[in-house]
Amino acid sequence: MRELSLNILDVAQNSISAGAKLIEINISEDTCENTMLIEIKDDGCGMNEETLMSVQDPFFTTRTTRKVGMGIPLFKMAAEMTGGSFGIESAVGKGTCVKALFKTDNVDFTPLGDIDSTIVTLVTMNTHIDFAYTLKVDESQFTLSTLQLKEILGDVPLDLPDVVMWIKDYLKEQTQIIRGGAV
Amino acid sequence: MKTLEELLAIKAKAEKAMNVREEEGAGTRIVVGMATCGIAAGARPVLSGFADEIAKRNLKGVSVSQTGCIGMCQYEPIVEVFEEGKEKVTYIKMTPEKVARVVADHIVNGNPVVEYTVASIDK
Numbered sequence: 124m125r126e127l128s129l130n131i132l133d134v135a136q137n138s139i140s141a142g143a144k145l146i147e148i149n150i151s152e153d154t155c156e157n158t159m160l161i162e163i164k165d166d167g168c169g170m171n172e173e174t175l176m177s178v179q180d181p182f183f184t185t186r187t188t189r190k191v192g193m194g195i196p197l198f199k200m201a202a203e204m205t206g207g208s209f210g211i212e213s214a215v216g217k218g219t220c221v222k223a224l225f226k227t228d229n230v231d232f233t234p235l236g237d238i239d240s241t242i243v244t245l246v247t248m249n250t251h252i253d254f255a256y257t258l259k260v261d262e263s264q265f266t267l268s269t270l271q272l273k274e275i276l277g278d279v280p281l282d283l284p285d286v287v288m289w290i291k292d293y294l295k296e297q298t299q300i301i302r303g304g305a306v
Numbered sequence: 307m308k309t310l311e312e313l314l315a316i317k318a319k320a321e322k323a324m325n326v327r328e329e330e331g332a333g334t335r336i337v338v339g340m341a342t343c344g345i346a347a348g349a350r351p352v353l354s355g356f357a358d359e360i361a362k363r364n365l366k367g368v369s370v371s372q373t374g375c376i377g378m379c380q381y382e383p384i385v386e387v388f389e390e391g392k393e394k395v396t397y398i399k400m401t402p403e404k405v406a407r408v409v410a411d412h413i414v415n416g417n418p419v420v421e422y423t424v425a426s427i428d429k
Contacts, residue, residue: 284361
């Protein structure tokens with residue numbers, strides 16, 4: 124994957140397949156320590172211990188169209204090759220949490236890339252699921268919560284073009300603010 | 307600055323539009339493969355490309371959605387177009403650049419762009 128935001132999109136698809144109602148995506152950067160923690164947490168069906176062990180193996184997959192599943196192994200590799208770490212916690216009936224820690228000053232660090240596109244794609248393509256996206260850079264942070272948006276919008280869908288445009292602009296502006304750039 | 311208050315204005319406008327909306331046509335479904343293979347090959351900008359183009363042209367009765375692995379990973383990004391009463395058209399190795407032409411020629415004017423489809427492989 125050329126961007127970590129694509130790994131996030133890919134891993135979040137697993138949460139969707141797991142029947143999650145709420146998916147939390149947390150990105151936390153520490154510019155002093157040069158680290159980035161990415162967390163994807165869902166309340167889906169979860170996995171038993173045996174499945175949990177095997178998802179990190181590229182030759183395990185639940186898909187039926189072919190015999191390899193590269194999603195989790197690729198994300199794990201992306202984290203570990205920067206000198207970071209990777210972990211998954213899961214409980215049947217409770218959900219799954221995938222955490223990857225990256226060392227951002229390592230030459231093998233893959234840039235985060237267009238995370239806003241990942242969030243917009245997830246939110247607008249899965250309007251029946253709720254997402255809470257938090258970006259934290261040092262002490263500043265913002266959250267986009269679809270629960271909050273839906274409360275305001277009522278019956279108006281999140282994939283309405285005007286709403287999509289609002290979400291795109293909101294993400295862009297908030298990201299610029301916490302990254303310290305001018306709007 | 308985008309504020310939550312602006313969403314209220316969008317809501318009011320949308321609700322007004324909903325009341326006057328005519329019965330929509332039979333419907334065209336555009337489905338983008340979004341498994342690991344599709345995403346790695348560049349499906350995300352293709353998906354947003356379709357969504358943006360449909361919104362820009364204000365096309366009614368056209369939906370864009372995602373699916374898992376279609377099973378021909380070497381040809382990803384793959385896009386399938388389903389139209390009522392017509393055979394499914396499968397586009398392969400899609401790019402954001404190809405999206406505008408597929409929307410204009412196929413979705414709007416009903417002429418599939420054959421050279422982008424899976425049927426072009428054998429030629």
